[in-house]
Amino acid sequence: MYESVFVNAIVLLYMTNSSNPPSNTTRRDFMVLAATATAGVGAAVAAWPLVNSMNPAADVLALASTEVDLSAVQPGQSITVMWRGKPVFVRHRTPEQIASAKADDNAPMSDPEPDAQRVKKGKEQWLILVGVCTHLGCVPMGSQGDFGGWLCPCHGSHYDASGRIRKGPAPLNLAVPPYEFLSDTSIRIG
Numbered sequence: 001m002y003e004s005v006f007v008n009a010i011v012l013l014y015m016t017n018s019s020n021p022p023s024n025t026t027r028r029d030f031m032v033l034a035a036t037a038t039a040g041v042g043a044a045v046a047a048w049p050l051v052n053s054m055n056p057a058a059d060v061l062a063l064a065s066t067e068v069d070l071s072a073v074q075p076g077q078s079i080t081v082m083w084r085g086k087p088v089f090v091r092h093r094t095p096e097q098i099a100s101a102k103a104d105d106n107a108p109m110s111d112p113e114p115d116a117q118r119v120k121k122g123k124e125q126w127l128i129l130v131g132v133c134t135h136l137g138c139v140p141m142g143s144q145g146d147f148g149g150w151l152c153p154c155h156g157s158h159y160d161a162s163g164r165i166r167k168g169p170a171p172l173n174l175a176v177p178p179y180e181f182l183s184d185t186s187i188r189i190g
């Protein structure tokens with residue numbers, strides 16, 4: 001169908017632009033052009049299923065999630081898991097760390113965000129962050145820096161106990177990935 005529409009369009013264009021009867025040479029050129037255009041459209045239509053099949057299928061995307069067992073992570077501890085090729089920090093915050101993060105909600109920040117928006121309601125002890133510095137992509141080190149969070153050693157960005165950027169060249173907070181609780185002691189990231 002696409003071929004015939006396209007060729008009809010070419011014929012119409014040709015007739016519109018031709019004030020004189022076409023010579024044999026011109027007619028032959030037109031036939032070559034029409035045949036080439038038909039082949040081109042046909043190839044594009046034939047290639048579509050191939051191109052479409054190269055997009056990631058839904059089941060492949062689903063595999064790109066990571067389930068994490070939290071049961072062994074004690075308050076004050078952190079673990080790092082991999083998700084879609086990136087490190088993800090999973091920190092079990094102590095009540096003091098939560099209080100510190102909330103107390104700083106109104107502190108000057110380049111990327112202001114309340115702690116409550118970076119954790120799940122009722123699960124404030126769990127902080128889940130993509131462990132990639134928002135400056136140039138280094139992996140920050142935990143329990144270091146001036147704000148009880150992470151320090152990126154590459155150029156000295158300090159993140160607080162909510163993963164918010166507080167000092168240094170990084171422009172944004174550590175990202176919170178999409179995740180959900182499957183139970184009180186397990187999450188699925190992605």
Ligand code: FES
Pocket residue numbers: 133134135136137138152153154155156157168169170
């Ligand atoms: S990459 Fe982290 S401060 Fe530059």
